[in-house]
Amino acid sequence: MLPDGSLRADRVWKRFRAESASRSARGRFDGWRQRLATSRATGGSYRWALRDVSFDIAPGEAVGLVGRNGSGKSTLLKILCRVMYQHAGAVDVRGRVGALIEVRAGIHPELTGRENIALYGSLLGLSRRQVMSRFDDIVDFAEIPEAIDRQVKFYSSGMQVRLGFAVAAFLEPSVLLIDEVLAVGDASFQQKCLDRMRHVLSQGTTLVFVSHDLAMVEATCSRALWLDEGVLRFDGDSRDVIGAYRRSVEEMAEDLFSPDSEVRLLKAEVDGLGGRPPATDQPLEIRLRLEAGERRRFLLLVGISQGPASPIILVSDEVTSSAGAIDVQCDLESLPLPRGRYFLWVGCFERNRDLLPWHPAASFEVFGARLDRAPSAIVRLGPVAVKTTWTIT
Numbered sequence: 001m002l003p004d005g006s007l008r009a010d011r012v013w014k015r016f017r018a019e020s021a022s023r024s025a026r027g028r029f030d031g032w033r034q035r036l037a038t039s040r041a042t043g044g045s046y047r048w049a050l051r052d053v054s055f056d057i058a059p060g061e062a063v064g065l066v067g068r069n070g071s072g073k074s075t076l077l078k079i080l081c082r083v084m085y086q087h088a089g090a091v092d093v094r095g096r097v098g099a100l101i102e103v104r105a106g107i108h109p110e111l112t113g114r115e116n117i118a119l120y121g122s123l124l125g126l127s128r129r130q131v132m133s134r135f136d137d138i139v140d141f142a143e144i145p146e147a148i149d150r151q152v153k154f155y156s157s158g159m160q161v162r163l164g165f166a167v168a169a170f171l172e173p174s175v176l177l178i179d180e181v182l183a184v185g186d187a188s189f190q191q192k193c194l195d196r197m198r199h200v201l202s203q204g205t206t207l208v209f210v211s212h213d214l215a216m217v218e219a220t221c222s223r224a225l226w227l228d229e230g231v232l233r234f235d236g237d238s239r240d241v242i243g244a245y246r247r248s249v250e251e252m253a254e255d256l257f258s259p260d261s262e263v264r265l266l267k268a269e270v271d272g273l274g275g276r277p278p279a280t281d282q283p284l285e286i287r288l289r290l291e292a293g294e295r296r297r298f299l300l301l302v303g304i305s306q307g308p309a310s311p312i313i314l315v316s317d318e319v320t321s322s323a324g325a326i327d328v329q330c331d332l333e334s335l336p337l338p339r340g341r342y343f344l345w346v347g348c349f350e351r352n353r354d355l356l357p358w359h360p361a362a363s364f365e366v367f368g369a370r371l372d373r374a375p376s377a378i379v380r381l382g383p384v385a386v387k388t389t390w391t392i393t
Contacts, residue, residue, distance in 0.1 A: 097177065
């Protein structure tokens with residue numbers, strides 16, 4: 001038998017019925033009748049949200065769940081907390097489960113904040129005395145003392161998320177499931193959530209964390225699962241999984257880019273000094289060849305990212321070009337990036353016009369030391385490497 005805090009998914013499949021996107025109100029009844037007849041005749045049309053997903057999570061592990069929108073992350077969380085059930089396969093979750101998978105997850109809008117805390121605690125199997133012993137901490141964390149006796153339907157989205165997270169995290173579940181809803185809160189609230197997650201992890205709680213903030217996932221979780229169109233593509237160390245996912249994001253951005261633009265990028269090269277490979281704390285040369293159909297003056301942006309469009313390093317310059325090709329070279333005196341794979345993004349802009357849309361132009365490897373990381377600290381990882389001198393007396 002699995003101990004409390006364990007999760008196991010064995011060949012899990014989940015499907016949803018595919019429905020017609022366009023349906024007029026007048027023909028709604030006819031549409032339902034037609035779909036019912038089609039379903040009886042052909043067995044219906046389905047879209048698979050999860051396909052043969054299997055994994056084991058040990059008690060006390062912090063596991064990140066990454067992937068594009070629609071990849072099945074939220075569906076998997078809902079199956080783990082029994083909001084919905086799989087079509088095939090088996091799921092075993094041991095112990096009390098605290099979940100925040102939607103803004104109002106576990107929160108009834110017609111009840112007050114006080115009533116919701118009592119209800120959620122009873123659903124987790126806690127006595128009234130146990131819930132009340134944590135009541136003040138929940139209210140203080142959610143920052144809603146003046147609204148605790150108001151119906152939740154009158155709360156703002158931020159207040160609902162604060163209450164939902166506080167209830168889920170302070171009632172000491174064996175398993176804590178957190179979805180992207182933390183993005184609704186401000187920076188100070190997100191930091192409070194990270195601090196609280198660090199505390200529950202230190203108490204042995206198992207964490208499954210879904211977020212598009214890859215730096216936060218890498219800093220919070222030692223392990224990650226990458227879901228892609230319902231398939232578990234990669235299960236392993238969070239840095240390796242997130243690196244593979246970032247590469248797929250960059251490749252997808254390249255595929256979606258259309259070369260039809262008023263300024264074209266003919267060539268993009270990234271090298272260290274003298275043609276050597278790029279290295280940490282060493283000079284970097286970025287060479288571009290652009291082509292314009294007529295004389296133009298525009299802003300050239302060059303960025304370096306770990307995959308997504310948000311750059312770690314961003315530089316710019318005003319460029320005046322005549323009709324034809326123009327060569328541009330940008331030199332960085334010292335590259336503050338640790339070892340890893342990075343992507344060069346380029347864009348050209350004239351006032352409010354995109355002459356060359358922001359897009360990935362090249363990828364390159366940086367050689368050097370790995371970024372320092374504490375094994376279990378829940379802090380945001382810095383994306384750059386800096387030289388340090390330590391003196392301990």
